[in-house]
Amino acid sequence: MALRAWVQALTPLALRRKPAYPWAMADPLSPADALALLEWQIELGADEAIGDAPVNRYEDPAAPPENLPEPAPVAEPPPAPHVMRAPDGDVAVAEARRLAAGAPDLATLRQAMEAYPHCELRHAARNFVFSDGRPGARVMILGEAPGRDEDLQGKPFVGRAGQLLDKMFAAIGMGRAQDGDNALYIANILPWRPPQNRDPTPAEMAMMLPFVKRHVELAAPEVLVPMGNISCQGILGRRGITRLRGQWTEALGKPVLPMFHPAYLLRNPIMKREAWGDLQELRTRLRDG
Numbered sequence: 069m070a071l072r073a074w075v076q077a078l079t080p081l082a083l084r085r086k087p088a089y090p091w092a093m094a095d096p097l098s099p100a101d102a103l104a105l106l107e108w109q110i111e112l113g114a115d116e117a118i119g120d121a122p123v124n125r126y127e128d129p130a131a132p133p134e135n136l137p138e139p140a141p142v143a144e145p146p147p148a149p150h151v152m153r154a155p156d157g158d159v160a161v162a163e164a165r166r167l168a169a170g171a172p173d174l175a176t177l178r179q180a181m182e183a184y185p186h187c188e189l190r191h192a193a194r195n196f197v198f199s200d201g202r203p204g205a206r207v208m209i210l211g212e213a214p215g216r217d218e219d220l221q222g223k224p225f226v227g228r229a230g231q232l233l234d235k236m237f238a239a240i241g242m243g244r245a246q247d248g249d250n251a252l253y254i255a256n257i258l259p260w261r262p263p264q265n266r267d268p269t270p271a272e273m274a275m276m277l278p279f280v281k282r283h284v285e286l287a288a289p290e291v292l293v294p295m296g297n298i299s300c301q302g303i304l305g306r307r308g309i310t311r312l313r314g315q316w317t318e319a320l321g322k323p324v325l326p327m328f329h330p331a332y333l334l335r336n337p338i339m340k341r342e343a344w345g346d347l348q349e350l351r352t353r354l355r356d357g
Contacts, residue, residue, distance in 0.1 A: 157271050160187075168180065168278040182198075186275060187260065189258065189268075190260050194261075196222065196260065197219070199255040201251065206354060208255065209225075210293065211225060212295070214256060214258070216265070219260075224254050225330070236330065239344075255287075257273065257276060257302040277302055280303070291322065291323050291354065292324045293325055294327075295326075313327055313346060314327075314342065
């Protein structure tokens, strides 16, 4: 029943009592009056418009008529079109390994990753995000996955977290636009943004890790800096960045120094002191190495 018709049907009930509002006697009802009257009825407990007339729930249902004609046969629905199913995890990972191993350089690896069909994230993302900075830099930073700004621009670490990252490394004389020993190379574990910036699933991680490993081999940094839990899980197989950060370890044949993700530092600025200590540790290692 339309709102106006229902309110008008209830109006005689409202008139049996002293109107609670001056508009209760208005005729015809304006939209505002109708809405106010509806609110009054809701206060009384009439919160559903079920039907125009009451229903006797105790009345015996009428007997069904006899000698009804046979129902017409229902045509069989046409067969559903064949839909190609995504390969299982083992097949998808094996394909990623084959493509990654066959990439002789970073340009070919980028093309192979961008064309890789088995990761569903590619269908929701705006852009493929491969890397930024200087290939061959002594330090390679591994982030987690693109965020909103990265997805829009197609580059890693360009939002607020990326601006903080640039400031952090500029404090020790390094940057993505620098050359030589002061250069940085930046990539992510995932090249596509997960919806709503959620964590990647284990299946998505498994698909991308062969590409990440080949990426590290081709970029050939001296030191890897994974930032955040997802990056550490990807190359170290462990989470718990508050325990891992600042502690040298090894993965993919490289020295590894985990650090807080800049996004974490934006939410917890008190931890910037620890991040500064990690940067100094990295600078010492590069200077002495």
